[in-house]
Amino acid sequence: MKIHQRQDKGVQIYEVEGEINFHNSPDLRDRLHEAIARREQKILIQLRKVSYIDSSGLATFVEALQKTKKYQGHLVLTELMPAVKSVFEIAKLDGIFSLAGSLESGLNLLRSPG
Amino acid sequence: MSPSIIQVKKLSKSFGDRLVLNGINLVIPEGKITVIMGGSGGGKSTLLRHMVGLTKPDAGSIEIEREDIVRLAPEKMNDVRRKFGMLFQGSALFNSMSVFENVALPLREHTDLSDEIILIIVKVKLELVGLTGFEDFLPHQLSGGMRKRVALARAIALDPKIVFYDEPGAGLDPITASMIDQLILDLSQKLQITSVVVTHEMQSAFRIADQIVMLHKGKVLEVGRPEDIKTSSNPFVQQFIKGEHEGAIPFRQTREAYLKGLLET
Numbered sequence: 001m002k003i004h005q006r007q008d009k010g011v012q013i014y015e016v017e018g019e020i021n022f023h024n025s026p027d028l029r030d031r032l033h034e035a036i037a038r039r040e041q042k043i044l045i046q047l048r049k050v051s052y053i054d055s056s057g058l059a060t061f062v063e064a065l066q067k068t069k070k071y072q073g074h075l076v077l078t079e080l081m082p083a084v085k086s087v088f089e090i091a092k093l094d095g096i097f098s099l100a101g102s103l104e105s106g107l108n109l110l111r112s113p114g
Numbered sequence: 115m116s117p118s119i120i121q122v123k124k125l126s127k128s129f130g131d132r133l134v135l136n137g138i139n140l141v142i143p144e145g146k147i148t149v150i151m152g153g154s155g156g157g158k159s160t161l162l163r164h165m166v167g168l169t170k171p172d173a174g175s176i177e178i179e180r181e182d183i184v185r186l187a188p189e190k191m192n193d194v195r196r197k198f199g200m201l202f203q204g205s206a207l208f209n210s211m212s213v214f215e216n217v218a219l220p221l222r223e224h225t226d227l228s229d230e231i232i233l234i235i236v237k238v239k240l241e242l243v244g245l246t247g248f249e250d251f252l253p254h255q256l257s258g259g260m261r262k263r264v265a266l267a268r269a270i271a272l273d274p275k276i277v278f279y280d281e282p283g284a285g286l287d288p289i290t291a292s293m294i295d296q297l298i299l300d301l302s303q304k305l306q307i308t309s310v311v312v313t314h315e316m317q318s319a320f321r322i323a324d325q326i327v328m329l330h331k332g333k334v335l336e337v338g339r340p341e342d343i344k345t346s347s348n349p350f351v352q353q354f355i356k357g358e359h360e361g362a363i364p365f366r367q368t369r370e371a372y373l374k375g376l377l378e379t
Contacts, residue, residue: 025231026228
């Protein structure tokens with residue numbers, strides 16, 4: 001798994017590449033915690049290059065969502081491949097996340113007021 | 115048919131002079147439910163124990179994703195074990211531990227995940243088996259069916275590709291047993307898990323199986339879809355389906371075996 005990080009007009013963007021599993025999800029968690037510790041208001045995670053995510057990856061996103069909500073931050077996940085999206089659906093968690101089909105619509109979600 | 119995930123080849127095992135598995139050949143298709151059926155002493159539990167690496171055969175091989183687990187070094191076997199979960203017959207929960215601790219156990223043992231992440235994973239798994247809110251209960255405070263569901267949540271804690279079930283309906287009333295069957299179906303379909311179920315309950319087998327394997331006297335008697343098994347012309351299979359005590363399967367050992375047994379002890 002690789003994580004590429006960049007900024008785009010106040011949005012912290014993480015692009016994850018590869019599989020998210022028990023072995024490497026702690027690394028992803030550490031990276032997200034850095035942003036959370038800085039109380040980043042707008043975090044976007046691009047998942048277009050993630051082919052597989054296990055329960056620990058899912059839990060990592062759930063925790064990040066809990067933590068960002070606590071300081072009124074916003075977290076958006078974009079471009080989920082069908083296999084990854086179904087993991088969210090099976091766990092009945094697709095409803096609590098802001099999911100966007102494209103980077104553009106994800107950015108719009110974060111930039112729209114409220 | 116789907117590609118195979120487990121291949122059993124010419125597997126044989128004796129306990130003393132009793133041949134329990136006699137050259138078993140078997141292919142388990144990926145993402146499907148295979149039910150291994152047979153009477154008591156037919157070898158099905160022994161076969162299951164071989165597939166999870168708890169018993170070594172006298173001859174033959176068991177390939178899980180093309181890796182022969184019979185000849186695998188113990189440390190490598192641990193990696194293979196992470197690919198599968200097992201639902202034990204008696205649920206095998208730790209009575210002194212809460213539901214949460216029981217489900218969290220494999221995550222604590224096999225991963226370096228933090229407590230916060232483990233807590234979330236356990237909640238998701240409990241929701242999958244319909245037990246949200248039961249985290250703090252102790253096993254003895256739950257019904258047999260609920261304990262089985264906790265055991266199932268534990269079996270899928272590490273996102274296994276394969277789940278082995280040893281008599282999942284044993285000791286449960288028919289309605290609860292059928293609920294467990296439904297759960298096995300749900301989990302297999304939703305999570306695309308390969309399921310290998312050992313049972314002697316015909317109704318359950320016909321309800322959930324994509325493939326049924328009939329074992330008798332340590333041999334594979336017949337393999338097929340439930341409808342093939344139902345219409346099988348094999349007298350042993352028919353006797354088993356109908357649950358008749360008279361038929362191709364002898365009710366008693368032969369007189370010779372009886373006398374031989376008496377004189378040799």
